[in-house]
Structure formats: structure tokens, C-alpha cells
Amino acid sequence: MKKDIFILGIETSCDDTSISIVKNGTEILSNVVWNQNKTHEKFGGIVPELGARKHLQVINFVLEEAVRDAEISLQEISAIAVNNQKGLIRSLVVGVSAAKALSMSLNIPLISVHHIEGHIYSNILSHPEIKFPHLCLTVSGGHNLLVLINNHFNYEIIGNTLDDAAGEAFDKVARYLDLGFPGGPVIDKISKAGNSKQINFPRPMLDQDNFDFSFSGLKTEATRIYSKLKDSPEFKVEDFSASFQQAVVDTLIGKSVKALKKYNLNTISVVGGVSANSKLRDEFERYSKQYNFKVYFPDIKLTTDNAAMIASVGYFKFLNQDFSDLNLEVFTNNPL
Numbered sequence: 248m249k250k251d252i253f254i255l256g257i258e259t260s261c262d263d264t265s266i267s268i269v270k271n272g273t274e275i276l277s278n279v280v281w282n283q284n285k286t287h288e289k290f291g292g293i294v295p296e297l298g299a300r301k302h303l304q305v306i307n308f309v310l311e312e313a314v315r316d317a318e319i320s321l322q323e324i325s326a327i328a329v330n331n332q333k334g335l336i337r338s339l340v341v342g343v344s345a346a347k348a349l350s351m352s353l354n355i356p357l358i359s360v361h362h363i364e365g366h367i368y369s370n371i372l373s374h375p376e377i378k379f380p381h382l383c384l385t386v387s388g389g390h391n392l393l394v395l396i397n398n399h400f401n402y403e404i405i406g407n408t409l410d411d412a413a414g415e416a417f418d419k420v421a422r423y424l425d426l427g428f429p430g431g432p433v434i435d436k437i438s439k440a441g442n443s444k445q446i447n448f449p450r451p452m453l454d455q456d457n458f459d460f461s462f463s464g465l466k467t468e469a470t471r472i473y474s475k476l477k478d479s480p481e482f483k484v485e486d487f488s489a490s491f492q493q494a495v496v497d498t499l500i501g502k503s504v505k506a507l508k509k510y511n512l513n514t515i516s517v518v519g520g521v522s523a524n525s526k527l528r529d530e531f532e533r534y535s536k537q538y539n540f541k542v543y544f545p546d547i548k549l550t551t552d553n554a555a556m557i558a559s560v561g562y563f564k565f566l567n568q569d570f571s572d573l574n575l576e577v578f579t580n581n582p583l
């Protein structure tokens with residue numbers, strides 16, 4: 248009988264300290280996420296120094312809980328997978344140091360994972376039946392890509408963000424409207440009571456013949472329109488949010504559908520924090536029926552940063568014996 252592979256994943260790129268144990272690449276035994284929203288919300292965004300200190304404070308407790316939840320012992324772990332390739336440097340250092348300590352003390356391999364690769368695999372984890380090749384839209388606070396996934400670890404980036412990612416635009420507009428942090432989930436919630444046709448926001452770069460994104464102009468336009476309208480008696484924040492959200496969703500879907508057509512693909516995987524957005528999910532489902540393609544979203548818990556997605560990548564790298572040594576470094580933004 249084949250021996251089970253247990254990968255312990257570590258993710259500390261930004262404001263979530265997460266450790267997870269995944270069996271054979273797709274069975275999540277534990278996935279503990281310690282979120283720092285409370286630490287950062289009063290500043291309206293992430294404060295890197297505070298984030299790194301928080302990771303350091305909680306990482307051992309997160310580890311203990313992840314091992315306890317998984318109901319296995321550390322001695323049974325096959326390898327340690329860690330995101331060392333995208334994020335805030337001081338935050339990554341905490342996760343990578345923990346990973347090195349575990350790899351050394353347990354005498355098991357260390358595996359390097361790119362954060363965006365983790366998001367891509369969050370859907371392979373949720374839907375192991377996804378076939379290659381497929382298109383992947385990654386849409387988070389820190390990245391917004393269209394990637395052809397030809398096979399395991401065979402990626403071709405066909406579109407990138409020229410400035411702000413969609414999640415960043417959600418966060419910045421929400422901060423301008425004083426709606427709290429992170430902004431995406433709040434805008435998603437209040438938009439349900441709004442009219443998305445009330446304000447006609449631009450759909451940036453949708454008419455251009457490329458697959459790049461640019462949400463900075465839309466964000467600036469949103470803040471300009473808000474300043475102009477906010478004191479009017481007819482102004483409703485629900486309508487404003489719903490209209491802004493619709494512009495983001497139309498742009499993401501418009502570009503994706505064009506890319507599916509151009510590359511003759513019939514499957515798209517949508518991942519990252521913004522893939523939790525209810526309007527994006529509903530509209531993608533609607534378009535998938537109209538244009539006859541399959542769309543996959545990760546389980547909601549796997550849309551935002553988590554270590555299960557890192558452990559899942561770790562499993563497939565383990566099968567390839569793709570290991571790192573203790574010289575492993577950290578990078579703010581390594582190319583995928």
C-alpha cells in the first residue's frame with residue numbers, strides 16, 4: 248500500500264499567521280488561520296512592523312493548534328512547505344525561520360512555495376477534478392493575474408496588473424468611505440442592498456487588446472465621484488458600492504472571457520481573496536452558462552491567505568523531490 252504523505256504548510260506573508268497539515272495533497276487535516284485584522288484596522292491598512300511582531304508572538308500557538316487539530320504527531324510529518332516568495336519581508340522571515348527550525352529538528356525536507364502558486368492550488372485542493380490546461384484568474388489584495396496553467400508547475404502569465412490589484416482597489420475605496428478594513432467583504436455585503444446601475448463607473452482597459460488590468464484609475468474616479476455626491480440627499484452608499492463592485496466584476500470577467508476564447512480553453516479557476524465576492528461568483532456562473540465554460544471557485548475558507556494551499560503545493564513538489572536547503576531566502580515579489 249502507498250505510504251501517506253503529510254505536508255505541514257506555513258503562510259505568513261501578510262496579516263494571517265497560518266499553519267496547516269494536508270494529507271496526500273488534497274485532504275485538509277487542519278488549517279489554523281490567526282488573523283491580525285484587529286491589529287491593523289485602526290490604521291486602515293497593514294502596518295508591516297506590527298504584522299511581523301504579531302506573527303512572532305503567535306506562531307508557536309498556531310503550530311500547536313494545527314498539530315492538535317490534525318490528530319497526528321510532528322514525527323509523522325513528511326516535509327515542511329513554506330511561502331518564501333511573495334509578501335512582506337519581515338513577516339516572511341518569521342514563517343521561513345519556523346519552517347527551517349522544524350525541517351532541521353525533524354530531519355525532513357524543506358519545500359519553497361510561491362504565494363501565488365498557493366492561491367492557484369487552493370482550487371486544485373478544493374476541486375481535484377480540475378483538468379489541465381486551464382486558465383486561472385488570481386485576484387487578491389496584492390496580485391491580479393491571468394495565468395495559463397498548462398500542467399503542474401507549468402505557468403504562463405498572459406495578464407498582469409499595471410498598478411492596483413482589484414482587492415487593493417476595494418480596500419482603498421472602502422477606506423475612503425470609512426467602511427472599515429478589509430474593504431472587500433464590507434463592500435460585498437452592503438452592495439446586496441444597492442442598485443449597481445446607479446453610477447456608471449469606467450471598466451478599465453476592457454476595450455484593449457491585452458489581458459492586463461489597471462484598477463488605480465477606477466479607484467481615483469470612485470473617490471472623485473464620492474466627494475462630489477456624498478452630500479446629496481439622494482446619495483446612498485449601497486448604490487455607490489454596488490456600482491463600483493459591478494465595474495470591478497465586469498472588468499475581471501470581461502478580460503477572462505476574452506482570454507478563454509483566445510486560448511481556446513473551456514475551464515477557468517478563480518482564486519484569491521476577491522474570489523470570495525458574491526457578485527463575482529454569481530456573474531461568473533451566469534457567463535459560464537452563456538458562453539459554455541466551466542468555472543471553479545475555492546471553498547470560501549481557502550480564498551483568503553491560508554497555509555492549506557501552501558501545503559497542497561508542497562505535496563506535488565514532494566512527489567517531484569523538489570526540495571530546498573537551509574540557505575532558503577525570502578523575496579518580496581519573486582516572479583511566479
Ligand code: KG4
Nearest residue numbers: 387388389414429431432520521524551552
Ligand atoms: O488573498 P488575500 O487574503 O491576500 C492577498 O494575497 O492579497 O486577499 C485579501 C483581499 C483584500 O483586498 C480583501 O478586501 C479582498 O481580498 N476580499 C474581498 C472579499 N473578501 C476578501 N474582496 C471582495 N469581496 C469579498 N467578499
Ligand code: ZN
Nearest residue numbers: 366387551552
Ligand atoms: Zn494571498
